Amino acid sequence: MSPDLAVAIVVAIVGVSTPILLAALGELVVEKAGVLNLGVEGMMLMGAVIGFAMAASTGNPWLGVLAAAVAAALGALIFGFLTLSLSANQVATGLALTIFGTGFSALAGKAFLGKTIPVFGAVFPPELAQHPFGRVFFGYSPIVYFSLFMVVAVWWFLTRTRAGLILRAVGENDASAHSIGYSVVGVRYGAVAFGGAMAGVAGAYFSMVGTPMWAENLTAGRGWIALALVVFAAWRPYRLLAGAYLFGAVMTLELHAKAAGGWFSVVPPEAWAALPYLATIFVLVAISMRRSGSTSAPACLGKPFLPTA
Amino acid sequence: MTMLPRRTILKGGIALAAMPALSGIALGQEKLKVGFAYLAVPGDYGWTYAHDQGANDLIKALGDKIEVTKVENVGESGPNVERVLRELAQQGNKLIFATTFGHMEAAVKVSAEFPDVIFEHCTGFKTAPNLGTYNARFYEGRAVIGTIAGHMSKAGVGGYLASFPIPEVVMGIDAFCLAARKVNPNFTLKVIWLNTWFDPAKEADAARALLDQGVDVITQHTDSPAPVQVCEERGAICFGQASDMASFGPNACLTSIVDNWGPHYIRATQAVLDGTWVSAQPWEGLKEGVVLVTPYNAKVPAEVAAAADAVKQGQIDGSLHIFTGPIKDKDGNEMVAAGQTPDDGFLLGLQTYVEGVQA
Numbered sequence: 001m002s003p004d005l006a007v008a009i010v011v012a013i014v015g016v017s018t019p020i021l022l023a024a025l026g027e028l029v030v031e032k033a034g035v036l037n038l039g040v041e042g043m044m045l046m047g048a049v050i051g052f053a054m055a056a057s058t059g060n061p062w063l064g065v066l067a068a069a070v071a072a073a074l075g076a077l078i079f080g081f082l083t084l085s086l087s088a089n090q091v092a093t094g095l096a097l098t099i100f101g102t103g104f105s106a107l108a109g110k111a112f113l114g115k116t117i118p119v120f121g122a123v124f125p126p127e128l129a130q131h132p133f134g135r136v137f138f139g140y141s142p143i144v145y146f147s148l149f150m151v152v153a154v155w156w157f158l159t160r161t162r163a164g165l166i167l168r169a170v171g172e173n174d175a176s177a178h179s180i181g182y183s184v185v186g187v188r189y190g191a192v193a194f195g196g197a198m199a200g201v202a203g204a205y206f207s208m209v210g211t212p213m214w215a216e217n218l219t220a221g222r223g224w225i226a227l228a229l230v231v232f233a234a235w236r237p238y239r240l241l242a243g244a245y246l247f248g249a250v251m252t253l254e255l256h257a258k259a260a261g262g263w264f265s266v267v268p269p270e271a272w273a274a275l276p277y278l279a280t281i282f283v284l285v286a287i288s289m290r291r292s293g294s295t296s297a298p299a300c301l302g303k304p305f306l307p308t309a
Numbered sequence: 310m311t312m313l314p315r316r317t318i319l320k321g322g323i324a325l326a327a328m329p330a331l332s333g334i335a336l337g338q339e340k341l342k343v344g345f346a347y348l349a350v351p352g353d354y355g356w357t358y359a360h361d362q363g364a365n366d367l368i369k370a371l372g373d374k375i376e377v378t379k380v381e382n383v384g385e386s387g388p389n390v391e392r393v394l395r396e397l398a399q400q401g402n403k404l405i406f407a408t409t410f411g412h413m414e415a416a417v418k419v420s421a422e423f424p425d426v427i428f429e430h431c432t433g434f435k436t437a438p439n440l441g442t443y444n445a446r447f448y449e450g451r452a453v454i455g456t457i458a459g460h461m462s463k464a465g466v467g468g469y470l471a472s473f474p475i476p477e478v479v480m481g482i483d484a485f486c487l488a489a490r491k492v493n494p495n496f497t498l499k500v501i502w503l504n505t506w507f508d509p510a511k512e513a514d515a516a517r518a519l520l521d522q523g524v525d526v527i528t529q530h531t532d533s534p535a536p537v538q539v540c541e542e543r544g545a546i547c548f549g550q551a552s553d554m555a556s557f558g559p560n561a562c563l564t565s566i567v568d569n570w571g572p573h574y575i576r577a578t579q580a581v582l583d584g585t586w587v588s589a590q591p592w593e594g595l596k597e598g599v600v601l602v603t604p605y606n607a608k609v610p611a612e613v614a615a616a617a618d619a620v621k622q623g624q625i626d627g628s629l630h631i632f633t634g635p636i637k638d639k640d641g642n643e644m645v646a647a648g649q650t651p652d653d654g655f656l657l658g659l660q661t662y663v664e665g666v667q668a
């Protein structure tokens with residue numbers, strides 16, 4: 001394999017992994033707070049369409065990403081209001097949010113069908129990315145660096161800050177957190193909005209970087225992969241990073257194996273395609289076989305909180 | 310995965326019905342209800358977009374006599390297809406178009422339950438007295454773009470983004486490769502099967518993978534314009550699918566094959582209105598204008614354009630059939646003997662790749 005091809009493959013893997021990583025990272029924080037939001041796909045689509053619309057109208061991609069985050073966070077807050085303030089079922093409401101986001105994005109995107117915008121591409125000067133190995137580090141959209149920064153930021157927040165500790169307490173034992181005076185619903189609102197914003201940026205990655213256009217159902221189910229990834233990562237940011245890149249690598253190598261033919265195609269493409277799912281099952285089995293018997297899922301995940309006092 | 314259908318119920322006649330004085334005929338006469346079951350959404354800019362354009366042409370032409378219902382996101386297969394077709398029939402639609410290959414079994418089943426409803430199924434091969442099919446000879450368009458690819462590929466290696474391994478798609482791959490090899494006998498074609506009709510990110514990633522592997526011309530039998538965009542970015546050349554995709558790649562997109570379903574929808578609906586509809590299996594192409602090739606990009610040199618036009622014209626007047634032998638399969642065995650032209654049955658069951666295809 002030539003170095004150029006190897007570099008191209010690495011760059012492609014980063015491109016595939018970034019949006020999944022962003023959306024999963026947001027969902028990880030939401031679930032750590034004890035809320036299960038299955039509306040990731042819908043929020044990604046909302047972010048994708050609003051990000052594209054803003055970038056196409058203003059010509060400013062940064063504003064596009066910001067608008068995507070805000071729009072998807074607002075969508076998430078609808079979910080928050082229904083599940084946190086009205087204690088609606090989280091699974092049903094999350095699915096409804098996906099359906100709503102799909103429909104909303106189709107409607108909002110009507111005027112933008114068939115339009116294109118410049119790729120929200122490399123942030124570093126092109127001289128740095130000229131050498132193939134320079135390209136591996138300096139050839140990406142700002143959103144890629146943002147996603148990596150957020151892995152560290154989320155890890156630091158959850159494990160090294162007081163606010164993170166409170167968020168985890170709310171997710172592990174909502175009644176205790178409530179009894180010592182923390183606002184369970186307030187913390188969860190914050191987490192849900194953060195999860196929405198991250199899903200929105202992930203959606204914007206599709207409509208502004210990966211395929212700079214708007215088409216209905218642009219994200220084509222990536223939100224569900226992000227949801228699976230959170231479980232795969234056992235709710236840990238660094239494992240999430242590894243998982244997202246593993247999924248991305250498998251999805252990319254599958255395409256390259258098919259394109260290359262020859263010795264590359266000794267592994268049947270179907271085996272590549274099945275690999276991420278086999279890995280998820282393997283991890284789930286490994287987790288449930290541990291002595292402690294804990295699944296490492298937040299204890300209050302998916303349970304509505306009704307303050308009694 | 311979000312397969313719950315969103316309904317777009319479009320009352321095509323509303324505007325005209327509001328002006329009965331102008332339309333005249335509609336007064337006191339019940340309108341024919343026509344239903345469409347769409348694979349995806351019109352916003353895909355590909356397959357469903359083309360069907361929706363056809364449905365809109367139908368509304369434009371016969372809107373004062375018909376009422377159109379469109380159901381989006383029916384999917385390629387699964388229990389949803391049958392349910393949507395049955396509901397359309399129960400809602401009083403007397404003519405129902407099922408617009409993708411995977412709707413075939415459901416159309417067969419539901420048409421048997423509603424003998425007074427007429428069904429038309431796109432690209433299938435099963436019929437009944439009240440179930441007809443309609444199809445387009447897309448491979449004729451593929452032969453035209455294959456000719457251009459053969460001339461313009463410097464590497465002599467093309468890439469083909471394929472959806473599902475059904476005869477329809479294999480036929481397109483073979484026609485493209487045959488046409489390109491008539492120009493450049495060493496031309497080879499790398500095929501990537503994506504197992505989806507529409508997934509912009511995956512289509513774009515597959516196009517990038519092909520370009521990274523040394524391909525310099527890309528053709529797609531998937532529906533999103535994402536690959537065209539990738540080719541524009543990378544300076545490669547490509548061809549649009551199902552609708553004119555030139556706006557996504559002003560430099561890259563050399564031409565598009567456009568599905569033009571309008572004339573068929575108008576003809577079939579008119580036949581139902583007149584009471585002359587019979588179950589048939591029209592399979593039309595460039596000659597009838599069901600398959601169109603958009604004007605070539607200015608980048609296409611005059612002699613290449615002339616060669617492509619000759620292939621187009623030959624298929625229109627019947628002097629050229631791209632599957633006329635001798636044709637060898639990809640392992641070198643004889644597929645079609647010299648001088649012979651296979652019948653339509655051979656094409657509709659095609660499962661083998663011609664020489665030069667790497668899949």
